[in-house]
Amino acid sequence: MTRSKEEEMDKGWSEIRLAVKELSLLQHEDKKASTMAFLCVCKLLIHVLDKIGPTMLVLREDIQRNIERVEELYLSNPSIYSSLVEVLQKDVDKGITRKANSCSKAVLWLLRSLNFSVALLERLVKDSDLSFALVVEEAYQTMLKPWHGWISRAAYKIAVKLIPEREDFVALLMRQGQDYDALKSDIKEFVSLLKPLLDEIQALLGKFHLDRLKST
Template structure:
């Protein structure tokens, strides 16, 4: 269900799986519309990464190679770069890991509380006032917690899966942050 993670590096196929999983989970929720701007942004990120990969599959089978190439070309800080895509995909997955941690640690919280706390810990510092304000408005439309867990996991208990995902995926995200920091690109804000 959660996909394959290759320790220390993210392959292009893993990236596709993560983007698709995140978008599809939100789109399956009948009471919640995935914000079109977020869906479009993920689709554009996926398109950029696919296009770059397709231009030279043997060179760009690892996303870090895309970043290194963009650094050499001095295009890494562009809002339309694959580097920016990897950075924001990593941050989005930070949010998802924190969301699952909150679901596990706070069974009494509403989805709005779970999402808001996750957002404040992971994405808020990178967003400007418009994105932060939009998030606050979106939380008024957050789905019911029970409905959310039913949609992503059916009738089965998700706790073990969420815990395994967080334990497995967190070191991988840390590795992405370390790599991006090592090239001076982990602290870019939204443009």
């Protein structure tokens, strides 16, 4: 974390508020399907999953591996791989898009994990009476279950039994001095900034015929 980020955290900024700021800045670069913006929000997702606790450890480790795979390629030549178009095109040219360790599959599963997180956050602020277990379940049923095989579904059933209470999770998302209404406002702004990027990446994966792949 940079010094400026540390200072902003000291001011009581939540991680979601910091993500809003970073996404806003990255949007000004006007880059289509920005690899940097994508990696930025994926890393935020890691922090959110950490707050849910060890129940999401398997998902977290999978996301971390996928981030590292895409980031390694990006850092090898940031000028070439500044857009995810070039990241996917490289795999297409090499004929490895469907390989288990391809960047294409990493992007696909990172996108699905982000869609899951957005659905979770949206439901969290929309219905304050819904238990966090049901919030997670609804997001999972819509965004991840259709693409999971029996092994992944079995792992989820075990994990969901250990998620924290709604109040505990909300408290972990907030920073010192922030109230719930401010957090809700941050989440809504974050989702509004993130969705266009996710929709763009979804369309891009569809163009390369990668959007229907499933796991075991």
